[in-house]
Amino acid sequence: MITGTRYRLSQEIHRQQKLAGLIDRGMVEISTGKRIQTPSDDPVGAARVSDIARLQSNIVTWKSNLQTAAAISQRADDALEATATAVTRAKELMISATTGTLSDANRATIALELRSIAEEIATLQGSRDSRGEPLFPVADALEIPVGEGLRVRASGTRSSVFDMDTAGGPKDLVAIITDAADAIELTDPVARKTAGDASLDELETSVVGISAAQGEQGTRGKRIDNLLDALAASNLGAEEERKGIESADVTEVIAKLQARQLTLQAAQAAFARINASTLFDILR
Numbered sequence: 001m002i003t004g005t006r007y008r009l010s011q012e013i014h015r016q017q018k019l020a021g022l023i024d025r026g027m028v029e030i031s032t033g034k035r036i037q038t039p040s041d042d043p044v045g046a047a048r049v050s051d052i053a054r055l056q057s058n059i060v061t062w063k064s065n066l067q068t069a070a071a072i073s074q075r076a077d078d079a080l081e082a083t084a085t086a087v088t089r090a091k092e093l094m095i096s097a098t099t100g101t102l103s104d105a106n107r108a109t110i111a112l113e114l115r116s117i118a119e120e121i122a123t124l125q126g127s128r129d130s131r132g133e134p135l136f137p138v139a140d141a142l143e144i145p146v147g148e149g150l151r152v153r154a155s156g157t158r159s160s161v162f163d164m165d166t167a168g169g170p171k172d173l174v175a176i177i178t179d180a181a182d183a184i185e186l187t188d189p190v191a192r193k194t195a196g197d198a199s200l201d202e203l204e205t206s207v208v209g210i211s212a213a214q215g216e217q218g219t220r221g222k223r224i225d226n227l228l229d230a231l232a233a234s235n236l237g238a239e240e241e242r243k244g245i246e247s248a249d250v251t252e253v254i255a256k257l258q259a260r261q262l263t264l265q266a267a268q269a270a271f272a273r274i275n276a277s278t279l280f281d282i283l284r
Helices: 002-032 043-099 104-125 158-162 173-184 189-246 250-274 276-283
Strands: 143-147 150-153 163-166 169-172
Touching: 043 104, 043 143, 043 173, 043 189, 104 158, 104 173, 143 189, 150 189, 158 163, 158 189, 163 173, 163 189, 169 173, 173 189
Parallel strands: none
Antiparallel strands: 143 150, 163 169
16 A cells, blocks of 8 residues: 555655756746757757758858959059059050150150059059958969858969960050050151050950950959859758747747646645655654
């Protein structure tokens, strides 16, 4: 008899302990907002949440890389805008020097400005990005990882941007403008005319070339912007999926918690009344 009573008491105590554990679990879910506290709660869901967490960690890195790429791209775009303005001015000066009757002093003034423009473009060619790296690399442009197996180039190489296809073959823009300054300073009128016309042709080609480089840089910038948008959407989708898997329905958890608390309180009260005399019997 006593053994049976002890067994029933043990069962009831175990049931109440289980209810108390469920209540504690519910309080944790409410405080954290998560239904998965350990992998054993939902092995499949926990594995998927782990995969999503790794993806989101990668997204943080890719976003940082894309932001770096965007900054480089913008800086390159600004440099090309300044270059385009400088080349256009050089062309205007060359037209003035080759189509009008100018004094030696006037040609010397134009040559001086052309050399200043050449120096300005040389400085732009040697610009560096926020990392201290060449904005327009001499070798292959750096490919920045921005996704799974995906890389982007934020700017073109120096040769692809500043080397122009002239009648004499590829020629650096700085050399083109420097040669133009030299041409208008020639003392022989015939030689000056011939060299000046050739330099003007090269400058016209340069205006077109820089415009094309600007277009290519704009395409790079647009691609980077699109990738940033796509990455943000991917992160949002991953976060929504993660919440859908691991988040607790707080309203439902609260309802269950309250019901279990009432059940436990009632069970404890009943346990105390029903087993009061039995406990005394056991202790005799």
